[in-house]
Amino acid sequence: MKHRSSPILLVMLLLAILGQGFLQRKVIFPQWKRDFNPGKGKLMSSAMSPDQILAVLAGFREITAGILWVKADSFFDNGNYDAILPLIRLVTLLDPNEIDVYATGMWHIGYNFTDEEQRSDRRYLPSALALGKEGCKQNPDTYELFFEEGWLWYHKIDDDYDNAVKWFLQAQTKADMMPARKNLLGMAYQRAGEVDKSIDTYFRLYTDSEKRYEKEGAFQNHQNRDTLESNLDNMLVRSVQRGYQAMQRKDTLTGYDVNPPFDVGFSVKATVVEPRVIRFEGTWNVLPVGTRVRVVLRDADFPGAHGAELDWDAKDSVNLDPPRDQTFMQEQLFVKNRRFNKKVDMSKDPTMYPFTKDKYILEFYYNARSAPPHIQDKFGWSGEGMTDKNFLNTKIRPNGQRVVFTSLTLTKDQILRYGEWVDKAPIVKTANYAETGPDNSAGEDVILKIPSLRSGAGTK
Amino acid sequence: MRPILAIASTTVGEAIRRRVLLVILLIGVLFIVVAPGLGILSARSETTVLRGFMLGVTQGVSCIIAVILTVYMIPNEIERRTIYTILSKPVQRWQFLVGKYLGAVFSLLLMMAMMSAVMAFVFFLQQQSKNVGEVADLMKGPMMYFVQMCLLAAVGIFFSTFVAPLVNFFLTIGVFLLGTFFNPLFQTLQENQNTVPFVKLVAKGVNTFLPNFANYNVQNPIINPTSVIQNEGRYYLGITVYGVVYISILLIVAILIFDRREV
Numbered sequence: 001m002k003h004r005s006s007p008i009l010l011v012m013l014l015l016a017i018l019g020q021g022f023l024q025r026k027v028i029f030p031q032w033k034r035d036f037n038p039g040k041g042k043l044m045s046s047a048m049s050p051d052q053i054l055a056v057l058a059g060f061r062e063i064t065a066g067i068l069w070v071k072a073d074s075f076f077d078n079g080n081y082d083a084i085l086p087l088i089r090l091v092t093l094l095d096p097n098e099i100d101v102y103a104t105g106m107w108h109i110g111y112n113f114t115d116e117e118q119r120s121d122r123r124y125l126p127s128a129l130a131l132g133k134e135g136c137k138q139n140p141d142t143y144e145l146f147f148e149e150g151w152l153w154y155h156k157i158d159d160d161y162d163n164a165v166k167w168f169l170q171a172q173t174k175a176d177m178m179p180a181r182k183n184l185l186g187m188a189y190q191r192a193g194e195v196d197k198s199i200d201t202y203f204r205l206y207t208d209s210e211k212r213y214e215k216e217g218a219f220q221n222h223q224n225r226d227t228l229e230s231n232l233d234n235m236l237v238r239s240v241q242r243g244y245q246a247m248q249r250k251d252t253l254t255g256y257d258v259n260p261p262f263d264v265g266f267s268v269k270a271t272v273v274e275p276r277v278i279r280f281e282g283t284w285n286v287l288p289v290g291t292r293v294r295v296v297l298r299d300a301d302f303p304g305a306h307g308a309e310l311d312w313d314a315k316d317s318v319n320l321d322p323p324r325d326q327t328f329m330q331e332q333l334f335v336k337n338r339r340f341n342k343k344v345d346m347s348k349d350p351t352m353y354p355f356t357k358d359k360y361i362l363e364f365y366y367n368a369r370s371a372p373p374h375i376q377d378k379f380g381w382s383g384e385g386m387t388d389k390n391f392l393n394t395k396i397r398p399n400g401q402r403v404v405f406t407s408l409t410l411t412k413d414q415i416l417r418y419g420e421w422v423d424k425a426p427i428v429k430t431a432n433y434a435e436t437g438p439d440n441s442a443g444e445d446v447i448l449k450i451p452s453l454r455s456g457a458g459t460k
Numbered sequence: 461m462r463p464i465l466a467i468a469s470t471t472v473g474e475a476i477r478r479r480v481l482l483v484i485l486l487i488g489v490l491f492i493v494v495a496p497g498l499g500i501l502s503a504r505s506e507t508t509v510l511r512g513f514m515l516g517v518t519q520g521v522s523c524i525i526a527v528i529l530t531v532y533m534i535p536n537e538i539e540r541r542t543i544y545t546i547l548s549k550p551v552q553r554w555q556f557l558v559g560k561y562l563g564a565v566f567s568l569l570l571m572m573a574m575m576s577a578v579m580a581f582v583f584f585l586q587q588q589s590k591n592v593g594e595v596a597d598l599m600k601g602p603m604m605y606f607v608q609m610c611l612l613a614a615v616g617i618f619f620s621t622f623v624a625p626l627v628n629f630f631l632t633i634g635v636f637l638l639g640t641f642f643n644p645l646f647q648t649l650q651e652n653q654n655t656v657p658f659v660k661l662v663a664k665g666v667n668t669f670l671p672n673f674a675n676y677n678v679q680n681p682i683i684n685p686t687s688v689i690q691n692e693g694r695y696y697l698g699i700t701v702y703g704v705v706y707i708s709i710l711l712i713v714a715i716l717i718f719d720r721r722e723v
Contacts (some may be wrong), residue, residue, distance in 0.1 A: 013712050020705045021668040027698050028675050029667070033647055035689045036678055066498070066509045097508075097684035 065095035081112050085320040092135070102135030103148045109320070110156050115349035120156070122330050123322035123352075126315040128152060134318060136170075143174035147181060154188055158370050159309055161192035179209060180224050186231060191369045193382045193401065195235075195244050202232040238373070242380045257377055258385030262286075266293070266388050266404050268364055269429035275417040276347035276355070282364075282433065284335040290372040291335035293364055293404075295344075298328045300359035300409070307396035307405065308365035325356045333364075358412050362428065366404040367397070390432055406430060463551045464559040471533070471563020472570070481525055485571050488521030492579050496586045510586060511683045514579045515601045519608075519679075522572050523636065526609040529564050530616025531628040534718070554715040557617070561711060564613045569606065576602040601679050604696065607703040608676035612636055614710040615671060621718040636673055642666060643674035671706050675699045 072087040088105035091098055110128035113121040132149035139145055150167030168185040171177055182205055189198035209225040239245050243256030253259035268282035284291055296308045304311030333340040346353040368379035368386055379386040383402030393405040413419045414426035495513045537543040580595050615635050619628040646667040649655045681689050
């Protein structure tokens with residue numbers, strides 16, 4: 001018997017095929033991509049192995065991620081930090097909603113890779129930020145990773161605070177953000193030099209906290225309201241004493257704490273005392289403790305390096321293996337009795353400080369925005385109460401921010417004590433550096449007396 | 461309609477009596493019952509792993525049942541020659557095929573409903589808040605998996621009209637894996653600027669015409685309830701309509717093939 005297909009059936013078939021294609025391509029796939037894609041596009045592009053993909057396909061992503069994270073936890077306990085990195089990556093690929101893994105991963109990458117003297121390997125920081133950015137993309141409805149990203153800028157990078165502000169602001173738009181955590185935005189605004197916005201933020205948060213306390217009661221709401229009230233009070237007083245309000249009115253600064261600007265008298269000498277070991281000695285004319293001068297030693301051609309920092313935010317992809325042939329050392333020089341003297345030993349960590357290039361740059365940097373409040377009381381939020389006749393710089397940071405900055409150069413032979421430097425300690429120093437006696441005095445003393453908050457006392 | 465329903469009910473009876481399916485179902489249920497013990501594997505919320513595991517088991521077990529149920533369906537009838545007694549009665553071949561398919565769907569419905577009920581019960585007991593809304597939310601997964609398995613069963617029935625069971629088994633599993641896997645792969649290919657235009661075109665064709673099982677993997681927002689889904693109802697409706705249309709296509713083609721087949 002010869003079968004003949006009904007033309008109507010064939011037409012229906014054709015229409016159904018076209019209809020399902022239209023549904024799939026135009027209606028379903030765009031929404032699937034946006035809302036239901038387990039890896040939001042990262043799964044395949046990040047090259048998972050076939051067995052991992054099979055586990056994902058079998059619908060056991062979360063459990064596989066959980067097992068791996070428990071394994072990572074045991075590596076934490078053993079201090080086997082290198083082994084944790086691939087697990088962090090794998091867990092976040094398997095289950096991009098594991099917020100804790102992203103947060104812990106960022107912290108781990110940003111803070112835990114250190115040398116023998118507990119200096120962080122800052123070559124990892126762009127990866128920590130990239131991991132956070134990926135986490136934010138994958139979890140756009142919760143505040144945590146936005147907050148963590150802001151915290152990395154605020155605390156670890158401790159510079160370019162406008163980036164911390166940007167992420168904290170995004171965190172505040174999420175409904176689940178804990179009220180007390182919102183307060184940090186006010187501080188970030190201050191450090192970014194945005195005093196008015198800081199006051200506005202504190203005021204808004206104070207009003208919110210008062211309403212919350214009236215509505216819900218609870219000790220923590222009461223405590224948060226009091227904290228915000230105190231912050232707001234301090235901020236208003238400081239904005240007056242530090243001459244900010246006068247500057248806004250374009251009044252003279254006579255009589256304000258930041259006037260006249262104080263010359264910090266920075267000078268430095270770097271001596272390569274042993275191969276890969278450098279001693280930094282120098283002066284900083286501020287007597288109260290709390291000053292940290294940043295020193296950076298890096299390849300002269302380190303990609304994205306400028307003004308004692310890196311282009312931290314340059315990466316969007318997470319690369320857990322930083323360039324092994326590049327050197328970037330960052331350290332803080334603590335000032336005591338108006339001097340600093342610190343030996344930086346890079347000899348025990350050749351993977352962190354490979355010194356493969358021929359030329360190196362030493363950068364010294366001080367930024368009043370990172371200073372503690374009692375120093376800021378004199379220097380102001382943007383360094384308006386600070387000067388240095390040799391090294392004041394208003395160009396390397398945006399908006400004319402007043403920082404102290406200088407750089408020196410060293411060669412590979414000098415750092416490794418090769419060639420002519422085998423028996424002779426290389427020394428590089430600023431032109432104004434003067435040797436001092438054992439009492440640390442260098443001629444006539446000009447001592448800065450920092451005024452106490454609300455004292456209204458003079459500056460010298 | 462009566463012949464179709466009669467064939468369907470007979471198929472359900474046969475499926476329930478098949479021990480291999482019952483054993484697989486029992487294993488699935490046991491896994492769901494012990495699932496709360498796996499909460500320790502979660503970094504924060506133990507329900508994340510619990511939901512993920514239970515939904516994974518439900519989907520996996522349903523997939524195995526759907527494939528085993530359908531790959532033998534037509535070949536067994538031919539091999540045992542029972543098909544002659546059916547087709548000698550006033551039953552059209554298309555009625556036989558549709559009846560068999562509906563029987564498979566009802567069997568799947570029964571087995572999946574049982575697993576889902578156990579899952580809901582275990583989840584409810586495990587929950588501290590005893591929130592019925594969360595249990596109902598969890599049930600969206602099995603509901604969409606059911607549509608997914610109906611589509612898989614249609615693929616199995618379609619292949620069973622012209623290939624041997626063993627080949628059919630691998631073909632059906634292969635189509636399922638490809639259909640599950642292709643959405644993320646397609647997205648990656650489309651977004652990668654280095655992909656050759658021809659490959660992009662082929663990928664677009666495959667993504668348009670392959671039965672897309674990934675659409676039904678809706679567990680991600682269920683496991684992580686913080687995800688905000690826009691037009692969730694519309695999406696579920698869309699993929700259900702898509703499933704029905706695709707099943708119709710597969711059944712029509714299967715009928716056309718089966719109609720021409722010498723039995």
